Amino acid sequence: MSLEYAILGLLDVVPMTGYDLKTRYFDKTVAYFWPADKAQIYRTLDKMAEAGWVAVRLEIQTERPNRKVYSITPLGQTELQAWLSAYHPSPVSREPFLVQLFFADQLPNETLFRLIETQIEVHQAILQSYNQIDLPPLSALNGSRELSLRRLTLELGIATEQTVLEWLKQTRQVIEELGALTKNETEAKNMATSD
Amino acid sequence: MSLEYAILGLLDVVPMTGYDLKTRYFDKTVAYFWPADKAQIYRTLDKMAEAGWVAVRLEIQTERPNRKVYSITPLGQTELQAWLSAYHPSPVSREPFLVQLFFADQLPNETLFRLIETQIEVHQAILQSYNQIDLPPLSALNGSRELSLRRLTLELGIATEQTVLEWLKQTRQVIEELGALTKNETEAKNMATSD
DNA sequence: TTCGTATAGTAGATATATCTACTATACGCT
DNA sequence: AGCGTATAGTAGATATATCTACTATACGAA
Structure with a gap:
C-alpha cells in the first residue's frame, strides 16, 4: 500500500x-x-x-x-x-464514463451530449483546482530539486486533465457528425464509399 | 458499482x-x-x-x-x-509512481532514471497493447455509431498513455538538467539570477 | 499415463477504501 | 444558553477488489 x-x-x-x-x-x-x-x-x-x-x-x-x-x-x-x-505497478484506473460511452449506442444524442457537457465541466473544475495549487512552474524554481520533483507530479495531473478535455471535445464532435446523418443516409454514404 | x-x-x-x-x-x-x-x-x-x-x-x-x-x-x-x-463521478486514480516522485529528493539521479526508464517501458507496452486491439480507427468505421463509440473509449486510453509517455520523457530531461549542476553551482546560479 | 489446457463454477481470506457516528474539550458568536 | 467550528482520536459497518485454492470433466500431447 x-x-x-x-x-x-x-x-x-x-x-x-x-x-x-x-x-x-x-x-x-x-x-x-x-x-x-x-x-x-x-x-x-x-x-x-x-x-x-x-x-x-x-x-x-x-x-x-x-x-x-x-x-x-x-x-x-x-x-x-x-x-x-523499487518499481511498483500502477493499479488499473476504472472510469465509469468509459463504460457508459462503450454501451451508449442505445442513448439518444441529446442524453449523450448532456453527459459529455457534465464531464467537461467536472474536468475543467479539476484542472482549475490544479492550477490554483501553490507550486510555482518549473521555470520559476531556480533549479530546486525538491520543488521541481513535486511540481513534476502536478504537471502530470495537469497534462492528463488537458488530454481528457481535448478528448471530450473530440468525442462530442464525432458524435455530432455521426448524428448529422440518418440511418438511410449513412447506408447510402457507405454504398458510395465502397465503389 | x-x-x-x-x-x-x-x-x-x-x-x-x-x-x-x-x-x-x-x-x-x-x-x-x-x-x-x-x-x-x-x-x-x-x-x-x-x-x-x-x-x-x-x-x-x-x-x-x-x-x-x-x-x-x-x-x-x-x-x-x-x-x-446519469452522471457518475470518477473514482480518484492513485498512482504509486507519483508518490515516489513526490518524495524522491533523497534518491540519487541514477535510481530515479532507472525508475523512469521502467515506467517508460511499461507504458510503451500498454500503448502497444491498445494499438493491437481490433477496433478500426474512426475514419474507417463509415459512420457506424456503435463502433465509433467503442473506438472513442479506446482513443482516450491511447491519448492518456501518450500523454504519460511525453511527461515521463520531460521528467527525465528536467532531472537531467537539474543534476548537471552541483549544489554550489545551483546556489551561484541563483545569486546571478536574482540580480 | 500423466500433464497441461480448456471448460464451468464455488468458497474463504485478505487488502483497500469509504461512510457514519461516536467521545471530548475549548472558543466565539448569536 | 445553545450552536457552529476547530481540535484530536476511536469504532463499526460496508463496498470493492484481489488472491488462492478448491471441485469436476474432457481432450490432446508428451
Missing part, C-alpha cells in the same frame, strides 16, 4: 499527528494524487507503530484534546528508502 | 455464462477500461439474479461441466438505461 509510504515521506520531514497529516497534507498538498480518509490514516499509523516504522509520543494538552505525535524511526527510514527505489 | 452495468451492457447484446463474460469480454474487449476478477463476476451475477436484473437458465451438458446462462430481464434493461443516462 502506497499510503504507508506517503505517510512515512511526510513524517520524514517533520513529526506530526494523524490530525495534522489529514488536515494539512492529505486534504491539501498531496490531495491531488493521493487523497486519504481520516479513519484510514489513523489505522495505518497504528499498524506502522506496531511494525516499528514510526514512534508515538503522547502529548498532554490542557487547552485541547491530547495528541499523539508520530515520528519516523530508523527502520521506517530504511523501509521508505527501499520502497522509493 | 459500474461492474454490474458493464455486465448488463454485455448481456443486453447476447445472453451468456460467467465464464464467457470473463474469458471473452473482461479479459479481451473491455479489459482496457474495466478488467474484472473471475470471483467478482460470479458473485455480481448472483447478486443481480437475486435483484431480478438477470435471469438464469441451467444448461445441462454431457461433454462439459453444466453452465448457467444469464440473460438480462426487462427490469435489468430499465436499470441499465437509467445508469447509462
